[in-house]
Amino acid sequence: MISVEDWAEIRRLHRAEEMPIRAIARHLGISKNTVKRAIATDRAPVYERAAKGSAVDAFEPAIRELLKATPSMPATVIAERIGWERGITVLKERVRELRPAYLPADPTGRTQYLPGELAQCDLWFPPVHIPVGYGQVACPPVLVMVSGYSRMITARMIPTRQTGDLIAGHWRLLSDWGTVPKMLVWDNESGIGQGKLTTEFAAFAGLLAVKVHLCRPRDPEAKGLVERANGYLETSFVPGRTFTGPDDFNTQLGDWLQGANRRLHRSIQARPVDRWEADRAAMLALPPVGPPQWYLFHTRIGRDHYLRIDLNDYSVHPRAIGRRVQVTCDADLIRVVTDGGDLVAEHPRCWARHQTLTDPDHKSAADQMRGDFIHAKAAAAARSRTATALAPDNLGIEVEERQLDTYDRIFTLIQGGAGQEENR
CATH class of the missing domain: 3.30.420.10 (Ribonuclease H-like superfamily/Ribonuclease H)
Known part of the structure; x- marks a missing residue:
């Protein structure tokens, strides 16, 4: 068999140089029959090894019958059914070649979209x-x-x-x-x-x-x-x-x-x-x-006048404590409004995590309200004590005041208690 280069040179000498076959054979040192075959064919010479066959060839009719009945049957099951005792790789390759002929076709189509469709x-x-x-x-x-x-x-x-x-x-x-x-x-x-x-x-x-x-x-x-x-x-x-x-x-x-x-x-x-x-x-x-503005969620503000949104805590004005509020949230802004339309919080959206965002006005208002609550509670307690102290004089009733050691003697905590009186 000649090489592709010799085949190309033979055709060039014959067509372009118009050299006779005998001269070409003498020039390249090959036989005249080889030159004739090279001139007669338009295909370059390709070496092809003669097929020796495969061990699977004898089982192919049985494999086709199984695939015809069940196209999706695994190659391992086919090997068991036909009594295959050799390596599984060569059988899998043959099954892979034969299976598409028995599977239903699933062609894809080119999708066309209409204006405004999706x-x-x-x-x-x-x-x-x-x-x-x-x-x-x-x-x-x-x-x-x-x-x-x-x-x-x-x-x-x-x-x-x-x-x-x-x-x-x-x-x-x-x-x-x-x-x-x-x-x-x-x-x-x-x-x-x-x-x-x-x-x-x-x-x-x-x-x-x-x-x-x-x-x-x-x-x-x-x-x-x-x-x-x-x-x-x-x-x-x-x-x-x-x-x-x-x-x-x-x-x-x-x-x-x-x-x-x-x-x-x-x-x-x-x-x-x-x-x-x-x-x-x-x-x-x-x-x-x-x-x-249309998509809202509702909640009630507790004493801790903070709202948790996406792992972050945002302060709310303490005047909203105990009231039900509407919360609107987008990528830029968080707004909290009471049912009456009172805006009680507005914060930029925080994209970080686990942060506490406090409006200084909310904090100062909470401190003021907390101080007022403590003072009011203390004043109420003082008024209650004053009223209790003045009650006996107002009613004209004398109340006996015991010495503290009297109670110690009653509960036998010091000498002369009730228990010692009984022992005597």
């Missing part, structure tokens, strides 16, 4: 440490949304993955869009719902008048758009950047997304901003009432 949502955890105050750093989640039709990406860092923060994050992103997709696609995130929406997020979906689709477990292809967006953020946005806090992260992210949404998207061969107007036109209108 947006895929996910939480992305950036591999960076964000300063959150009080000497702490954290890796807060980033809520990412991708519109199906235009591939427009929007994202924002939120304090936690709890339902309240997810609702506030959705509202902030949708407010930036100024519109709402007809469907939100989520995986089984605990703050959204696992198999069934949480009560709070179901109410939020009702406020938006949208459908929330929860993907099946372990099905990342169902929201591949946002998964690829997460990877794009991690490889193109994060590298080389430093952040001074969550606000700085969101500012840099917003500036970067403006350029990212103007790039040519390979899947749709268009820029997301060029398809965004058609996408927005088919979406739903944003409701007039936002969840930070």
